[in-house]
Amino acid sequence: MRKIKGIILAGGLGSRLYPLTYAVTKHLLPVYDKPMIYYPLSTLINAGIRDILIITTKEDKPQFFRLLENGKKFGINISYEIQSKPNGIAESMLIGADFIGNSNIVLILGDNIFYGSGLDNSINEAKKNLSDGYSTIFGVDVDNPSDFGVIDFDKSLRVKNIEEKPIKAKSKTIVSGIYFYTNDALRIATNLKPSKRGELEITDLNNMFLKQEKLKLIRLDPSISWIDTGTYSSLVKASAFFQNLEKKTKVKFACVEEISFKKGYIDKKGLLNISKSMKGSDYGKYLNKVLQQ
Numbered sequence: 001m002r003k004i005k006g007i008i009l010a011g012g013l014g015s016r017l018y019p020l021t022y023a024v025t026k027h028l029l030p031v032y033d034k035p036m037i038y039y040p041l042s043t044l045i046n047a048g049i050r051d052i053l054i055i056t057t058k059e060d061k062p063q064f065f066r067l068l069e070n071g072k073k074f075g076i077n078i079s080y081e082i083q084s085k086p087n088g089i090a091e092s093m094l095i096g097a098d099f100i101g102n103s104n105i106v107l108i109l110g111d112n113i114f115y116g117s118g119l120d121n122s123i124n125e126a127k128k129n130l131s132d133g134y135s136t137i138f139g140v141d142v143d144n145p146s147d148f149g150v151i152d153f154d155k156s157l158r159v160k161n162i163e164e165k166p167i168k169a170k171s172k173t174i175v176s177g178i179y180f181y182t183n184d185a186l187r188i189a190t191n192l193k194p195s196k197r198g199e200l201e202i203t204d205l206n207n208m209f210l211k212q213e214k215l216k217l218i219r220l221d222p223s224i225s226w227i228d229t230g231t232y233s234s235l236v237k238a239s240a241f242f243q244n245l246e247k248k249t250k251v252k253f254a255c256v257e258e259i260s261f262k263k264g265y266i267d268k269k270g271l272l273n274i275s276k277s278m279k280g281s282d283y284g285k286y287l288n289k290v291l292q293q
Helices: 038-046 061-068 091-095 119-131 184-190 202-211 232-249 256-262 268-277 282-292
Strands: 004-009 051-056 077-082 104-109 112-115 135-141 149-153 159-164 173-181 215-219 225-228
Touching (some): 004 038, 038 112, 038 119, 038 256, 051 061, 091 104, 091 184, 112 173, 119 215, 135 202, 149 202, 159 202, 173 202, 202 215, 225 232, 268 282
Antiparallel strands (some): 135 173, 149 159
């Protein structure tokens, strides 16, 4: 089976969050007690992916590097590439071509959060699809489907087509912001034409896989929460959700350091060094508790 590498797309202007994002990229805004980027990063690490590319803007790259560096402290490899303009999600395939090489790819949007006990099963199913030569998208039912890529089903409830931000949605099922792609995504992306919006659309890439009968849909179980944190209200709701969850369970979600430690990517010394660097915060104290367990 081909190696799987991860890409986090964390570019764009974050215009829906102005004026917050005039000075700070939305992907570094706090979702409760950690930067937003920790959430997609933890999803990839939980999936066993250790080679990760962050695509961001020239202006924001230094801030990401200050936070994450090259990933060594987490026992992973993080590299960076620049998206000069928001030319579409599918452009990430072209920007990351050298990084991807001959590998399969998991692309996740930097403002998308996935949470739920059944998520691991869905991810493992998508990984199996990759080993069988199929790409995978994850479907979620929402009340505002026209804001996303909408899935059109035939009478047998098989995926017939995906339509980007339609005026009239043909279903309530949309494509969420995580995609498991075979290496063929590189070739397909190279042949994509810009849409009327002037972007290389991820929906066009998905439809190409669909035409080749190489795309599978996994419907996320209703128990799995999917949060697009691109608006004020969703950002606040996400923070409140994880604050309540962590107070109730006494366990941190998307704690990259703890996940890496439990997976054996870093040892006790590595986690101790990180906890010491944050010893004045509750987050650092939590890491110290993990060490004592």
